[in-house]
Amino acid sequence: MNQHLIRLQKDELRFIDGSTLGPSFEAIQSFALDDTLCTKIGKMESPTTIRTWVHHNTIVLGIQDTRLPNLENGIKYLNNHGYKAIVRNSGGLAVVLDEGVLNISILFPEAERKLQINDGYETMYALIQDMFSDLTNKIVAKEIVGSYCPGDFDLSIDGKKFAGISQRRIRKGVAVQIYLCISESGSERASIIKNFYEIAINNNDTSINYPSILPNTMASLSELLSMNLTITDVMKRLLQSLIKLTPNLIPDSLHGDEIDLYNHHLERMIDRNKELAILQNE
Template identity: 55%
Template sequence: MEDQGLALLKQPLWRVIDQSGFGFEFEALQSFAMDDTLCASSGSGKAPATARSWVHHKTIVLGTQDARTPHLEEGLKLLENEGWRYIVRNSGGLAVVLDEGVLNISLVFSEADKGIDINSGYDAMHALIKEMFADFGREIEAYEIIHSYCPGSYDLSINGRKFAGISQRRLRGGIAVQIYLCMNGSGSERAELVRLFYERAVQGEETKFSYPDIHPKDMASLSELFGVELTVQDGMLRFLNALKSVSGELVAGSLNGEELDLYAAYYDRVVKRNESVLGR
């Protein structure tokens, strides 16, 4: 791991906000407003580094480019018919699948005076995930799995099968490094759903943007890869133990008063943007 990535994990204090058990009513737009809020408060120095965990039920998070597919409405109709909700996020990337078997983690910290390059944020998350699952003795690699959904240079995989993707959001001097971890369930079934979305939404038309050619078998959950059932709760315990082992103090927390006001504004912003992008 790069030295700066390690330094990012070694915060003197991590505030931990656990939203992994909020249930079906907790919507993905709320999560993106949360991370924007945490970026702004951490970036201003008014809040400590914050680690947030979260789970969303049957939700497809689309990227901006997904909303520009030539037959978007047909793709969205497919998702609706299969019982999935969807939103368009306010950061980069393409479609990902979130459900009750996917644990999401955000690490949010200040960029103040450190000139943190983008790879260091990715390296920090990669190091944390390796620590979380070190006891299995399997190599967790970071490189692009071309035929996965939302492919990127920091896809995490074991033997070429992707189980996680990392993204970053930078706002007002704060950085949020976000990951989804497929803890259990079928990675290939999740990938097949996204493959079908693109099949309906693109329909083979030539587009300016190149959408992924998804091979469902190139994706898996950690339960499938390790051959043992791992729950979201297992992931949470491993996350907290790993973060504590490589950093300083962990303190359970929630948004402070000033952050609650920020959150209301950011939530209103992401809702309006989502409506605008989807034309609804």
């Protein structure tokens, strides 16, 4: 077994599935959920948790994106193309979420072992490799220049990115999040972000180095593996990988004081997004 997957080898793993909740389940709820779980897990008051989530036609902006000089027109462009924009409570840059994108969060305590900064990334990378090991051994983690939200742990096949991994730490809790482009066109998603940046920058000088996006650097797993994968297919693969790691995979939801803490984090996310909500006339 990959050494990084050993971190998920436990007597039981908590599993919270938000992949089928539909368009009323909004991305700000997911980020509030992960902050809630990260806080509780960091205090060793909740167990290590795997969470899945799907959101419809949402562009998730990083904090740096809110400094774009012509952000209002960029948001109008997104809205006109059927996308809602939100800003997450962490770094990174804009990414696309839609019905063909599966997000997975791994949430575990920092106190469990001495964690280096890359350990969370490596754990997620190992999990994705395991999920698709019967289909390919060509998944690589390295920055794909020309992709949106580029980073050292972009996941790609033959140089085309299909996933990006981010990490957030709160009071000794670690949340590692990945978006997996499962179906439809990866380059069309990238074109949306490319056009957004071009409009929102509008040839102005910026203090932040926003990516110059080349849409053909991105693809979905369905395109890369030449097969019609669905969210359901990939969920099955995830569950199969997790069952190999634990004798007890426990479906669950928030309960007890987790719910109160979630409401607190949700209010913080709503406050963070008030300016964007005004721009979108919500």
